[in-house]
Every structure is written in structure tokens, then in C-alpha cells.
Amino acid sequence: AHVTITDLPFAISQIETNIAVNTPLSGWPSDAPTVSALSWGLDHSRFSSSWDFVLGADIVYLPETFPLLLDTLVHLCRDGAVVYLASTMRREHGAQDFYDSVLPQMFNVELVQRDPENNVNIYKATLR
Missing domain, CATH: 3.40.50.150 (Vaccinia Virus protein VP39)
Incomplete structure (x- = not known):
């Protein structure tokens, strides 16, 4: 599965930290989640x-x-x-x-x- 996690630009580093802390010891079964800034409508x-x-x-x-x-x-x-x-x-x-x-x-x-x-x-x- 391909997962993209989005939020406003100011929250991206926190999301990346959360992903790193929660990465399974065996690694991701498929691709690691992608993190990207997204400002609705812009x-x-x-x-x-x-x-x-x-x-x-x-x-x-x-x-x-x-x-x-x-x-x-x-x-x-x-x-x-x-x-x-x-x-x-x-x-x-x-x-x-x-x-x-x-x-x-x-x-x-x-x-x-x-x-x-x-x-x-x-x-x-x-x-x-």
C-alpha cells in the first residue's frame, strides 16, 4: 500500500517524527509513508x-x-x-x-x- 500523510507545513516535522518513532522494528511491509504539506484549496x-x-x-x-x-x-x-x-x-x-x-x-x-x-x-x- 502507498500511504501519503498530509498536514499544513508547520506540522510536517512532527508527523515525520511520529512516523520514525512508530516504524516497526522489521521495517514497513511495503513503502514507508510519504509526508507532504497540503494547504487546502491552494x-x-x-x-x-x-x-x-x-x-x-x-x-x-x-x-x-x-x-x-x-x-x-x-x-x-x-x-x-x-x-x-x-x-x-x-x-x-x-x-x-x-x-x-x-x-x-x-x-x-x-x-x-x-x-x-x-x-x-x-x-x-x-x-x-
Whole structure:
């Protein structure tokens, strides 16, 4: 499997450290994960659109970035990737609005898991 881990530029060194600390003693069964900076809506076009899955956790928290996130997800999924997003459903972050109104503009969205105790939802999305 080929895995690419992305975040904003300031977080890249921490991700690289986390990967190094968690590398299995026997090495990776296939290629080591690739780490790359990604700023939604700004440099997403330098990434491939041929992914099997796009995974995100706690990335829905600033309503002003929702259009940028949507544009980035559309680009990454052009060749049929399935998106899974896990979110703490904080009202002040507009998470429910993102999943009810923003993401469905371009994706079929399905709630696949809900943890009411921790207020966490996991959604599956496929490009329309």
C-alpha cells in the first residue's frame, strides 16, 4: 500500500517524527509513508487524483475553510476514491453544517458510525 500523510507545513516535522518513532522494528511491509504539506484549496492540484481512500480526522473545524476543503476533496477523489471523515461534532465549529450542507454539494454522504458518548461521527463520502 502507498500511504501519503498530509498536514499544513508547520506540522510536517512532527508527523515525520511520529512516523520514525512508530516504524516497526522489521521495517514497513511495503513503502514507508510519504509526508507532504497540503494547504487546502491552494496547492491540492500538485497531488494525484488516483487514490483508493482519503481519510481525515478532526479536520472540520473552521467554517471559512469548508469551501477549500471541499475543493481539495473533489480533486483527490476524481478517480473514485472513497472518503472517510471522523469528526467531533462541535456546534461552534459548524461540523454538522459541513456534513449536511457543504459536503453534499459534491458528494454522496453517509453517516456510518456514531459515538454519542464522545459526540464523534464517522462519515463515508463518494463523489457524485
